[in-house]
Amino acid sequence: MSISEIKPNIIKNSGISNHDIEIRPYHLLKSVCTLGGLECPLHGKEIVKELVSRIKQDPTLRIKLVSNVDEIPYYKNDYRQIDKQDVFNRKRDLDILQKLGLIPGDIRRARYLFELLFQRITTPYGICSFDTEGWQGCQFATSGVYEIIRNRSFSAMVYLRGDEERNSYKKSSVNEIAKSDTIYIRPHHLMCMCCHYDAGKGNSPSNADNLYEILKRIQEKPDINITLVEGCCMVCDPCDGYDPKTGLCVHAGGLIRDYKKDLDVFQKLGLMPGATIQAKELIALMFERIGSTKDICGYGDGIITAYEWSICGGADGNEAYSRTREKGIF
Incomplete structure (x- = not known):
């Protein structure tokens, strides 16, 4: 369909202020590793599977980045009940958002977001895992799979016209x-x-x-x-x-x-x-x-x-x- 054939009533997306899918920022990294064939242990398997499928067909997909980073307990709460994985994921969210120059609630189209991701984040190490005792995180962070997909450019993730x-x-x-x-x-x-x-x-x-x-x-x-x-x-x-x-x-x-x-x-x-x-x-x-x-x-x-x-x-x-x-x- 050429531009002259586009009619207002067939425009499918109603603006960047609305979103088609809602994910955590760390799901962006998880989606890359998932495409690379890894069984990433981080939470969100089903939403990431949906994300990978949809961006392969639609570069205009509007992705909303959300996080529970400010849903932290009152300081006198019982920290013995803390969910360590939730703490890890909050840090991952903030690390990724900081590198992308975004904040929770931001909406970006798929192609834009993955271009920015690969431009700003070269490796999941230092985000998904660390050498620090108790913060080792995902065992696949140093597998090289993210880097391989990244080297193929955003088009490995998101639909690109041939x-x-x-x-x-x-x-x-x-x-x-x-x-x-x-x-x-x-x-x-x-x-x-x-x-x-x-x-x-x-x-x-x-x-x-x-x-x-x-x-x-x-x-x-x-x-x-x-x-x-x-x-x-x-x-x-x-x-x-x-x-x-x-x-x-x-x-x-x-x-x-x-x-x-x-x-x-x-x-x-x-x-x-x-x-x-x-x-x-x-x-x-x-x-x-x-x-x-x-x-x-x-x-x-x-x-x-x-x-x-x-x-x-x-x-x-x-x-x-x-x-x-x-x-x-x-």
């Missing part, structure tokens, strides 16, 4: 762009297009997007209509982060960052989603109102407040956009 499917979508979407009387594009992708073009230096197509093809269509027909949309657009069909089943972006930037970029561009241009303008007029308006990618991609201040709010093109702006803005695209 080259054959992406190439097919590339071909059909390029044909659609060539024939369409209207280009449907999210606003910040117009800025990406200008960065890609770099005043004429970046004049070749990519297998990962349709920025080049849309640029060429606009250059060939400056009066073609452009409709500005929120969310995935004609640029996205061949991208490995585009999920055809839902029409959602599962890249890290597609979590929340790029939605802000779109709305910031709309605000700068004084437009709303669905606005339709001739290409030459829209590009001129964008160059007039947006002088640097810092205004949009750098949030105006160039400050990265969290991993989710990373900056594309540099905190001070992408010079390729500035060069294209100075030279123009027509």
Whole structure:
């Protein structure tokens, strides 16, 4: 299904504030070892089995991380009745959350979460087990299985579109762009297009997007209509982060960052989603109102407040956009 075929009533996920599955943070590590064939002794066998099955099919799965870390007993309680395994798991939860930069209650999509997990946590040793007497923990923490799966990348855990499917979508979407009387594009992708073009230096197509093809269509027909949309657009069909089943972006930037970029561009241009303008007029308006990618991609201040709010093109702006803005695209 191409982006032009996505209809509002078939969008299956209703936003990142809702979740599809609820797990403990340590279940993330358990799921990796489970995929590697280990019978991990940590609690949560059934929920982890469900998690592994679902993320293999759905990279958009919304995972909520929960923990009982603050459900600790009153200090005068009888500590002789303490559940040591529960203590171990609370520490595991907090160790993992700290490394991921998250807190209990956070919700993230599957692909994002496992990309972050493998980026930040290289081994379960020091989380699932220790050398300390009484804290030895899981005997599989030093088995090397987690590391083997991690070296295969997040795609060992979470569904990733194959080259054959992406190439097919590339071909059909390029044909659609060539024939369409209207280009449907999210606003910040117009800025990406200008960065890609770099005043004429970046004049070749990519297998990962349709920025080049849309640029060429606009250059060939400056009066073609452009409709500005929120969310995935004609640029996205061949991208490995585009999920055809839902029409959602599962890249890290597609979590929340790029939605802000779109709305910031709309605000700068004084437009709303669905606005339709001739290409030459829209590009001129964008160059007039947006002088640097810092205004949009750098949030105006160039400050990265969290991993989710990373900056594309540099905190001070992408010079390729500035060069294209100075030279123009027509």
